[in-house]
Amino acid sequence: MALTDRVPYQALIDRPKLVLPGGKKLAVWIILNVEEWRIENAMPRTVLSPPMGQPLLPDVPNWAWHEYGMRAGFWRQLKALTDRNIPTTLAINGNVCTSYPRVAAAARDAGFEFMGHGFLQGPMHKLDNQGDAIKRAVDTIAKFAGKAPRSWESPGLTETNDTLDLLRLNGIEYVADWVIDDLPQDIDTPHGTITTVPYTVETNDIVVHALQHMASDQFMRRCIDQFDRLYLEGEENARVMAISIHPYVTGVPHRIKYLEQLLDYVIGHDGVALMTASEIGDWYRDQMAKA
Template identity: 30%
Template structure:
């Protein structure tokens, strides 16, 4: 049995002395918000690798908590983002098109981006065959395009579950970015058999599922964390452009006792408009692919630690 020291999706690339990134308009930091608009089935099919409801399956209490986001939380969050002129990049469980088309319509009216977060957040990639995973990706692409006219370019695996083929398959299907890797504060080219796939900074550290769930932080603490996270990345962006993403779940951040604290963080971030590019995930990935892809790979080759027999697609002269 062959064992690997790491997934071999990217090479080691030291942060210091990389090619300088400057975002459009000379901005130092690219900022995007990723509302997760999800659907959790009440009694999903079993997957031997993971149980969907920690308290037992099915769980009417946990289901109803998540349903709060689709019934109330998303509208509250949308109205807050409207107030600050911010567009969301929606991490979408594609089944929402059937279950709650009115939410999709609200996003379309706001010219929000959509990217794939699988079909349901209770249907995991673990154990999927290559044909099944490829079919799922095609379903995501076609369903969103039919409903919205938009071609999705980003991917976040359902419940952060993958197969060994996921990254190659999304690159094969002309996705521009993945949110499933957490190794950096700047975009990084990934090693795929085809396409030009970027690892786009998402976040677990400031994801409200982690801060309000696993870490049980107070709203005031979460606001402080967001401000300090932003301030540090903005400072570093003076040397080379950074990326900050806030992943959100409306059943958490849009609770009545939390929404005002989140607004406090947005006020702080938007007050630095001269230095911040407020964008979508697809816009950031497209700009990096078109402007910094080749020189980033060249820099990785020059001073990184590439492994024999591996490489990047779409770079002339590179294996």
């Protein structure tokens, strides 16, 4: 079976009528990604090209670009989210619990939902033993957070033909890698159903700022445009919107005010249900059981 056969086509306009908690129109979930980049390895992405085109290790400037987020940017984003009492999903490399315990503890104490995001930042298809890496991430997060993660976002959204099966085998119920719809979708595995939670490559600060190199306010503007349309469509049927942020991107001084303005815009609408990954997954399964 081809991997795509596991996610059969569904037209959005044909999806059954779903009702969000409180009769809201739009579920919004905020994903704060915290990662570990090893200075001895090639960087997952770069802000500076290597001098004279010659790759170098250690890549101090690009490692430091990300490290700034863990030391400074994260704390701005944490304050922006907690000041507004916004439920937040923390997509976390498992080893961040060991390498950056101050960050992980602050998120845990804030009540963020811990979502598995690999053990270290790197593509799933490059792992020597993907199953062991998933189990290690799940076990490390469970020990630190006091409960195992129910949701998962693969680093870079990368998967192999085996990833979904291995995730479900390790207790993962909800996965964010499949950016295919504005509503969740169930996928069968030999170990039970795993459900997609609508994620994003468009309302993602990495894409807007690190890849498309847009102005500091453009992430906010794009998210508001996306929000407005989905909020309108929510009059007819529920919609789900993801907003994905990274400490080293929208946690920097010249962008943080735009993130704050975006959050204020979202919470200023009565028809919004602010949820976490697992809350969205649980809601969807409950609704489909009633459909």
